[in-house]
Amino acid sequence: MFIELDPLLLSQLRLAIMSYLVVTQEAEFNILKEKTGATAGNLSVQIGKLQEAGYIAIEKTFRNNYPLTTCRITTDGISAFEAFFDNLKGYVAPEP
Numbered sequence: 001m002f003i004e005l006d007p008l009l010l011s012q013l014r015l016a017i018m019s020y021l022v023v024t025q026e027a028e029f030n031i032l033k034e035k036t037g038a039t040a041g042n043l044s045v046q047i048g049k050l051q052e053a054g055y056i057a058i059e060k061t062f063r064n065n066y067p068l069t070t071c072r073i074t075t076d077g078i079s080a081f082e083a084f085f086d087n088l089k090g091y092v093a094p095e096p
Contacts, residue, residue, distance in 0.1 A: 003087040014047050021073035029069035
């Protein structure tokens, strides 16, 4: 029996964001934009969805009078990411 995968993490961009944050714990918006190849608008929408789900926390500050957005993975985000991959293994190597 297959366990349903988290639909929020089935998006390629959201999965890329979460994958990067699992390793780094936090990243600035422009770094995520560079690493994922996403447009600013699309990235903004997708991090908003991850924030709504409680998977990431977003902090907006200023650095040298320029806006700075930092995304940080939450403990719920780490748990969701780990569960996603545990469930995905069931599709690759299902139990007999």
